[in-house]
Amino acid sequence: MSAPRAFAPILMILALGAALPFVTSSNIILNGMVTTLIVALAGYGWNLLGGYGGQFSFGHAAFFGTGAYACALLQQRCGVNAWVAFASAITIGGGVGFIIGYLSFRSGLRGSYFALVTLAFAEVFRIVVNASSFFNGAAGVLLELDARPGNFQFASRAAYYEVALGLVGVALLSTRALERSRLGAYLVAVRENENAAKALGVDTLKTKLQAISLSAAFTAAAGAFYVQYFLFINPELGFGASISIEALLAPIIGGLGTAFGPLVGAVALHELGELTQWLLGSLPGADMALFGVFLVLIIAFARGGILGLLSRLGRGVHGMAGEVMP
Amino acid sequence: MLAPDILLAAVLNGLMTGAVYALVAVGLTLVYGVLHIINFAHGAILSAAMFAAYFASLAGVDPYIALIGLAPLFFAAGYAAQRLIISPASHGDDQNVLLVTLGLSIVIENVLLTAFHSDTRSIDVPYGFASVDLGFAFLPLPRVVAFAVACVVSAALWIGLHHTDTGKAIRAVAKERYGATLVGIDVAHVYAVTFGIGAACLAIAACLLLPSYYVNPRVGEAYVLVAFTVVVFGGMGSVPGALIGGLMIGVIESLTGLFFGESLGQLGIFVLFIVMLLLRPTGLFGARA
Amino acid sequence: MTTILEIDTVTKRFGGLTAVDNVSLSIEPGGIVGLIGPNGAGKTTLFSLISGFERPSLGRIIFRGDDISDLAPDRRAALGIARTFQIVQPFARLSVAENITVGAHLRHRSRAEAIAKAREISARLGLCAMIDKPASSLTVAGRKRLELARALATEPVLLLLDEVLAGLNPSEMRDILPVIRTIREGGVTVIMVEHVMQAVMNLCERVIVLNQGRLIADGSPREVTRDRRVVEAYLGQGAAARLEAEHA
Numbered sequence: 001m002s003a004p005r006a007f008a009p010i011l012m013i014l015a016l017g018a019a020l021p022f023v024t025s026s027n028i029i030l031n032g033m034v035t036t037l038i039v040a041l042a043g044y045g046w047n048l049l050g051g052y053g054g055q056f057s058f059g060h061a062a063f064f065g066t067g068a069y070a071c072a073l074l075q076q077r078c079g080v081n082a083w084v085a086f087a088s089a090i091t092i093g094g095g096v097g098f099i100i101g102y103l104s105f106r107s108g109l110r111g112s113y114f115a116l117v118t119l120a121f122a123e124v125f126r127i128v129v130n131a132s133s134f135f136n137g138a139a140g141v142l143l144e145l146d147a148r149p150g151n152f153q154f155a156s157r158a159a160y161y162e163v164a165l166g167l168v169g170v171a172l173l174s175t176r177a178l179e180r181s182r183l184g185a186y187l188v189a190v191r192e193n194e195n196a197a198k199a200l201g202v203d204t205l206k207t208k209l210q211a212i213s214l215s216a217a218f219t220a221a222a223g224a225f226y227v228q229y230f231l232f233i234n235p236e237l238g239f240g241a242s243i244s245i246e247a248l249l250a251p252i253i254g255g256l257g258t259a260f261g262p263l264v265g266a267v268a269l270h271e272l273g274e275l276t277q278w279l280l281g282s283l284p285g286a287d288m289a290l291f292g293v294f295l296v297l298i299i300a301f302a303r304g305g306i307l308g309l310l311s312r313l314g315r316g317v318h319g320m321a322g323e324v325m326p
Numbered sequence: 327m328l329a330p331d332i333l334l335a336a337v338l339n340g341l342m343t344g345a346v347y348a349l350v351a352v353g354l355t356l357v358y359g360v361l362h363i364i365n366f367a368h369g370a371i372l373s374a375a376m377f378a379a380y381f382a383s384l385a386g387v388d389p390y391i392a393l394i395g396l397a398p399l400f401f402a403a404g405y406a407a408q409r410l411i412i413s414p415a416s417h418g419d420d421q422n423v424l425l426v427t428l429g430l431s432i433v434i435e436n437v438l439l440t441a442f443h444s445d446t447r448s449i450d451v452p453y454g455f456a457s458v459d460l461g462f463a464f465l466p467l468p469r470v471v472a473f474a475v476a477c478v479v480s481a482a483l484w485i486g487l488h489h490t491d492t493g494k495a496i497r498a499v500a501k502e503r504y505g506a507t508l509v510g511i512d513v514a515h516v517y518a519v520t521f522g523i524g525a526a527c528l529a530i531a532a533c534l535l536l537p538s539y540y541v542n543p544r545v546g547e548a549y550v551l552v553a554f555t556v557v558v559f560g561g562m563g564s565v566p567g568a569l570i571g572g573l574m575i576g577v578i579e580s581l582t583g584l585f586f587g588e589s590l591g592q593l594g595i596f597v598l599f600i601v602m603l604l605l606r607p608t609g610l611f612g613a614r615a
Numbered sequence: 616m617t618t619i620l621e622i623d624t625v626t627k628r629f630g631g632l633t634a635v636d637n638v639s640l641s642i643e644p645g646g647i648v649g650l651i652g653p654n655g656a657g658k659t660t661l662f663s664l665i666s667g668f669e670r671p672s673l674g675r676i677i678f679r680g681d682d683i684s685d686l687a688p689d690r691r692a693a694l695g696i697a698r699t700f701q702i703v704q705p706f707a708r709l710s711v712a713e714n715i716t717v718g719a720h721l722r723h724r725s726r727a728e729a730i731a732k733a734r735e736i737s738a739r740l741g742l743c744a745m746i747d748k749p750a751s752s753l754t755v756a757g758r759k760r761l762e763l764a765r766a767l768a769t770e771p772v773l774l775l776l777d778e779v780l781a782g783l784n785p786s787e788m789r790d791i792l793p794v795i796r797t798i799r800e801g802g803v804t805v806i807m808v809e810h811v812m813q814a815v816m817n818l819c820e821r822v823i824v825l826n827q828g829r830l831i832a833d834g835s836p837r838e839v840t841r842d843r844r845v846v847e848a849y850l851g852q853g854a855a856a857r858l859e860a861e862h863a
Contacts, residue, residue: 103600104603109604112364112424116558117600117604121600197717199668199692199700201689202689203690285437286440288439289433295428296411296415300426
């Protein structure tokens, strides 16, 4: 695929998305879109490692929470500017990803073992943050309201929406660039057959470490943005199981290992959630239960997710679906 | 320095808890040993079983009696889940199984949440606060019963695995799936039976836990992370490993709680878990998983 | 320095089993060397030791003068050692082109260059027609070619071929023999494990025979097939004597 053909659809969709606030000024819609984009961003992180690298993490909350807490505490405790805190949170998240990756991959963990150890790391983070007064314990961290762009706080939801869209845009473009790079080729090779990759000179440990660091950085960005938007984080919101699940649901439902998958999946999840609420009222857990059913159905009948289904229906959207797994 | 009898009481208490951990872990390790997958729905099934026992008790059936009905019921449910959902949905790919069982756990947990909300409930039984006097320590009666039943069930499972045809078929499939097919073993049936046994163990554990514990839609989660630790500790797929591992983790938790306070007891387990996974993923007693 | 590869008193044990037992040999650059022996002789293990998937229990492996015994497989591939697997290991869900591109990336960081290299290799191996098909859709012969193509894409100095002819029918075999010859003519040293003796006799200047982990013969194809120990290794003790009696 030539560079214009690879990147043009992304830029077009981003431009279309950016126009949304000019069509609607409904705070409810914009709020829904912002939370959807946060899930999408966390999903982009997961997709790099899980979709392209084949390493399924069940604990991406570890990175989301790290991003959120790092961003909040750097501002609150150290008086760091919000934008600097945001950038630092992404770096710290990437670092935590590197460390967890180094420990797990160096020990040769993969498959269920890797899923388990990531789950355990997220749990340990949650318990430690919950128990420690340094992190403000179970009460969580509240950021002071000071709505100035220089402070990464905006008076209008539309502005938050545009920033979130920008972040997802960066994730989308990076994913597409990854597909077209040596790292991307190596990562997919590791997913398909690690020994064959080694025989062809691929340093599989290094490849996986690069992937998990990038992956963690994107998911940490989602966490850091979350805290700037809601101005609040607590151990359950940051490190709880639900964000780990949403981060993996979005790409799997959208299309595992594709550039548009996490975005499509996050939108689908959001709409599905709205639909459940409309049908059943606000029953706790009903939306998640339905997501679970959806996950099983996708695995059973459409491993390529929604994009895989679409590209099976008509080859026309193939350019958008990219390399959909059969 | 603590008095020796306090220490001994803590160890005994740990063994009591550990027996239930062992029972939860046995189901998990058996499924891993045979199907070579981690059943991420294990915790959610435990929560469901505890709700079942809870409602049985509301209906006037003592949990220890309910056990007799719930164990076969959960066996059947587990059998059906493997045969009708997990196996067809995952097309024989291990990574799919991982996601399908995760999906099942999300469904079960959230259906429970939708139906019963996140309230924490417990039951009143006449023997709830009864205890056994050992002279130097009092042990709560429900936990002594749990310990005894867990030991009996594990022993029965051990005997069943080694001395019945089904047990031998299960072990054959665990060792060599393809070879087992060649000698005429119905592997899909064995998988489902194993899954059913795992679920039945959870039903029994639930009935044993209920008199001294509480129930909410996420209660199983905590137990299952401990069970994962036990399984990794005892060696993935090893039944005796799960028993010994369960008892040891119970004691370790009890002692960490004694020395460092309750809230860190759990943390100790997770740290142990991560260290075990990283350093010796085949467990203390396991051969290569 | 005249040798490209030197195996210096290498032993590999798996638990109680000695798969490779005190083997020493050296390979000069630029030929095709056959490595034969009955099943379980340690041929594949020797390949794994050379390519780094196993480490020797004793002894050293020297490649172009450097001790590489402790290097990981990917580092050895970077030095110029490529291997194929006896049981082919394609990246099943990737296309043929993508499979080969992974190998080509070893010497070409740029994607455009790696793709160009992959196209060139697939043309050489007659894979052009199926370049966009997923590797999982290939026939056995196609997969063997892909395995070879991927290894070649790493631009090796030393190529280890593990039974690339096994499972092929005679006409497929006839097609691939010239390919192996061209690889040698391109300056690559080839060591091949092969059971198809006709091909070994045809291609190799030198044949090494392993039996039960030990090196039992080393010479021209003609010498080796006349060696009593080789005949006995394949046909059992006393077989050589019986054969001689029959011919007498």
